[in-house]
Amino acid sequence: MELLDRYLEAVRKHLPWKRQDDILAELRANLEAQLEDKESELGRLLSKDEAEAWLKQIGSPMQVAARYLPQQYLIGPMVFPMYWFVLRTVFLWATVIYGIVSVVLAVTTGNYDAEAIVGAVLRLPVVWMNAAAWVTLIFAGIEYGATHYPEKCPGIVSANMNWSPASLPPVTVHPPVGMKRPSYAKAVAEVVFGYLFLVWWLLVPKHPYLMFGPGAAYLLASPYQLAPIWMIFYWWIVVLNSLQLAWNCFDLWSVRWQRPLAGKEILFKGLGLIPMVQLATLHDHVYVLLKRPAIEGLSIATINDGIFKLASIVCAIIALQLVLEIGKFSLETHRNSIARAR
Amino acid sequence: MTIPENLFENLRLELRRGCLTLAVLAQLRQEHYGYTLRKALDEHGLAIDESTLYPLLRRLETQGLLASEWREEEKRNKRFYRLNSDGEQMLGQLLDEWNTLNAAVIATLNNPQQ
Numbered sequence: 190m191e192l193l194d195r196y197l198e199a200v201r202k203h204l205p206w207k208r209q210d211d212i213l214a215e216l217r218a219n220l221e222a223q224l225e226d227k228e229s230e231l232g233r234l235l236s237k238d239e240a241e242a243w244l245k246q247i248g249s250p251m252q253v254a255a256r257y258l259p260q261q262y263l264i265g266p267m268v269f270p271m272y273w274f275v276l277r278t279v280f281l282w283a284t285v286i287y288g289i290v291s292v293v294l295a296v297t298t299g300n301y302d303a304e305a306i307v308g309a310v311l312r313l314p315v316v317w318m319n320a321a322a323w324v325t326l327i328f329a330g331i332e333y334g335a336t337h338y339p340e341k342c343p344g345i346v347s348a349n350m351n352w353s354p355a356s357l358p359p360v361t362v363h364p365p366v367g368m369k370r371p372s373y374a375k376a377v378a379e380v381v382f383g384y385l386f387l388v389w390w391l392l393v394p395k396h397p398y399l400m401f402g403p404g405a406a407y408l409l410a411s412p413y414q415l416a417p418i419w420m421i422f423y424w425w426i427v428v429l430n431s432l433q434l435a436w437n438c439f440d441l442w443s444v445r446w447q448r449p450l451a452g453k454e455i456l457f458k459g460l461g462l463i464p465m466v467q468l469a470t471l472h473d474h475v476y477v478l479l480k481r482p483a484i485e486g487l488s489i490a491t492i493n494d495g496i497f498k499l500a501s502i503v504c505a506i507i508a509l510q511l512v513l514e515i516g517k518f519s520l521e522t523h524r525n526s527i528a529r530a531r
Numbered sequence: 532m533t534i535p536e537n538l539f540e541n542l543r544l545e546l547r548r549g550c551l552t553l554a555v556l557a558q559l560r561q562e563h564y565g566y567t568l569r570k571a572l573d574e575h576g577l578a579i580d581e582s583t584l585y586p587l588l589r590r591l592e593t594q595g596l597l598a599s600e601w602r603e604e605e606k607r608n609k610r611f612y613r614l615n616s617d618g619e620q621m622l623g624q625l626l627d628e629w630n631t632l633n634a635a636v637i638a639t640l641n642n643p644q645q
Contacts, residue, residue, distance in 0.1 A: 215609075215610045218565070218566075218608060218610065219564070219566040219581065222567075223581070226566075226570075252582065253581075253582045256583065256586035257586045
């Protein structure tokens with residue numbers, strides 16, 4: 190049967206070359222016997238459509254050949270927990286080392302404008318992919334060794350057994366009833382959106398339309414320009430968000446997101462208050478300048494006064510939120526200490 | 532396939548996987564080649580795909596539980612498999628395990644309160 194010959198040849202292509210003749214001879218014998226049975230039941234040869242349906246039911250050549258391979262997966266359940274742990278650790282350290290190297294390079298070469306920083310941030314996913322590829326490759330090798338030569342690498346099998354119950358971390362006090370428990374989805378979302386926000390924020394100076402839309406063209410043509418205080422404010426936001434992103438990354442990959450540091454919110458709210466205080470306490474309230482001060486009839490005093498009032502209100506709101514957070518934190522600490530005493 | 536159907540299919544395959552190995556070992560107390568083994572299992576109500584059974588035979592042979600030989604039958608060369616002594620011992624151990632599990636499941640089903 191020509192179709193069966195073609196099918197077996199297609200299976201051959203995906204079989205390990207050492208055993209392919211033997212496997213194919215056996216597969217052929219079994220399938221031919223099956224075909225004979227089918228044809229004797231029908232009392233005639235199988236039609237083309239029937240033969241196609243029969244072979245289709247057996248499975249695609251690649252699928253059939255794959256079942257004969259000794260290893261069906263890249264990293265098995267024995268090695269996987271260690272692989273996952275190492276992958277998370279490598280991701281964290283790759284990010285930290287890449288960050289340090291980028292900063293050192295930027296400082297030594299003097300190339301630290303917004304474009305260079307955006308470039309460095311955008312290259313981070315490539316660093317992660319490289320790290321993941323290398324870790325996966327190494328662990329695929331370990332899996333292969335453990336599967337094919339178990340007697341030569343007994344350490345891999347026993348690695349998961351060498352642990353002591355005494356080394357388990359202490360039980361943490363659970364959040365009070367009614368309070369939300371931290372979720373993995375939230376921890377991932379914080380990293381993803383933190384990263385996206387940072388990229389967007391870094392792109393704004395070069396591409397103002399990302400913030401102002403079509404209004405960016407009008408701002409460019411207007412007689413006003415921003416005072417230097419906004420540059421300081423801008424870089425404060427970059428530093429704060431980079432810090433928060435690095436912290437969230439660390440929490441995610443070290444599984445600390447399940448037990449986030451209680452004072453984290455307060456710390457970032459407090460740091461976030463600093464640039465707002467700077468804005469609200471600016472000497473002479475100069476937030477906007479005229480590009481050509483000689484132009485008569487234009488007054489910026491009203492605009493600057495409006496921005497000053499707005500900055501003061503936002504500053505007051507953040508300060509109030511900070512006080513509330515500190516109050517909540519103190520209350521929780523008090524409750525936890527009572528719970529521990531029980 | 533809906534999510535519950537997919538879940539059922541996965542759990543069904545998981546449940547069948549070990550049972551199939553046991554059934555194949557039990558059936559190979561008599562000599563068979565791939566196709567007749569498949570037919571024999573099918574007659575006992577245990578349908579099994581070609582693409583599952585034939586590689587399983589190879590695997591069990593590599594694990595040292597089966598012996599095989601190529602022999603001509605009805606003008607065609609076929610590979611015949613049979614349980615070897617290690618396989619018989621393993622079958623005995625697995626049957627003990629199977630009987631224990633079976634008894635435990637039945638007991639659980641009959642007395643869910645305990």
